[in-house]
Amino acid sequence: MSLSRSDFQVISDWITPNSSVLDLGCGNGELLSELSNSLGVSGYGIEIDDKNISQCIKAGINVIQRDLDLGLSDFDEDSFDFVILSMTLQASNYPHRLLSEMLRVGTEGIVTFPNFGNISSRIQLGFGGRMPITRTLPLEWYNTTNIHLCTLKDFEELCEKLDIEILERRAVSHSNKTGPGLKLFPNLFGEIALYRFRSKAIDSN
């Protein structure tokens, strides 16, 4: 299996075979294709971009053209085993609402995002005094679609507020390398943050 993005590998490790998946912002459908081919996963992708829609249809995956900021009201509660949001949270208008929506329609959520607390970002902003441009955040401040950047700490604080229980956390480098530095100081060395989580409400049942 060779996946073009470093977070895809971790996501496929987390997904249970033959489960149902909703992939929010599924891009060209690469992850869903892979999950469907190697794990027998079924489900849908949601995507807004015209070119990506054509690519998804070519790839033979189920894709629904929709703006995620309009919410997931077309999906019933608990329709999916997993709801994936890979490298899209930071580009959404209402990340907090989207997280809650994910756990309304799915049992578990998986989120990946570029870690703004990464050392390179800190140096560029702290010492250079300029908005960081990194391998995971390659665009200028004025043309980036990433409007809600956060760090691991920020994300975990939001989860606490939203009664979300984090089941698993990874921080990886852009090339999916992991090492002792990343394990000890994920918020400093992690370039991409990955979380698997569910609603705390489940425990109280």
Next chain:
Amino acid sequence: MPETIPEGSIGLVKSSTFHFDQPLALACGETLEAYELVYETYGELNSARDNAVLVCHALSGTHHLAGYYSLEDRKPGWWENLVGPGKVIDTNRFYVVGVNNLGGCHGSTGPKSINPETNKPYGPAFPIVTVADWVESQSRLAQKLGIDQWAAVIGGSLGGMQVLQWSIDYPDRLRHAIVIAASSKLTAQNIAFNEVARQAIRTDPAFHDGHYYEYDTIPERGLRIARMLGHLTYLSDDIMAEKFGRDLRQESINFDYGIEFQVESYLRYQADSFVGTFDANTYLLMTKALDYFDPAASSGGNLSAVLAQATADFFVLSFTSDWRFSPQRSHEIIRALHDNDLNVSYAEIKSHHGHDAFLLPLPQYLSVLGAYMERIASECKK
């Protein structure tokens, strides 16, 4: 008139007719003892007979999807933009079938046809047929053509409603359902537009309660108004502004009721070209079929429940500026489809052409539909 057949066109085509003796029990309770369906086919049915595609037509459509009847023919078939060799619905790979629906006025049995019981045209006595009746008659045509299962059934607008009905009534007889700019039921606003069109026809003194054939006349004025009203609802405010704006035909206004604005001239042209080719009783019947369509009605309005019978893979498309069959209507359909865990993809095409966009060669429309048809073609045996 094309001097030569344009490149990419299927070229010269002919229609055929099947006569059916098996009585057809209709939703309204009446029975058609015998009837004819006129149809056209393009491309070749492969030996596995698994590459057949049915295209269902909309209100004013016909069985003539593509190509020309002769070199003197002014216009090609209504979906020439999409159907032909190497086109999105590729006649080199698919065996494409177009059929004129029952109640139509282009060759299939309808109000204009002679009623064998009276030896006069049916006129208003022709029963109001429904989308389900059409699907039943189309399924019989499929049998005659040796098609056990369609690779895809495709349709826009009222045609898309037939696709939905196919997926419910004959789930194992189609592999893909392509529903374009359609709805699972009309809104009150939509029914209201249809009623105004019907009133225009029915209050025309030349209508003679639908017996105008016997008076050797047609309710031309009513049909013209119906068509003008319909046509303008198929466009968007934006496209009308872009096409016509407030442009005048002459340099200044005349303070009279002649044709002054370009848009008035356009509407009259649309009406002119329609009255010569379309039967008023068929127009009434087709709008009723639209109004009545509501497959979920039998399940208390639960579309998910009625689509639980469907097994086809779906591709649903809508157009952003289509306010008669808005994207919202397509959202309702896909919601019901993924409630049933069916394979479904959905594309919302950005266009300012209104409802009529489904007839046009818009790049993103051709791209996604082409990609989907490619996938269907790759599943067919060679």
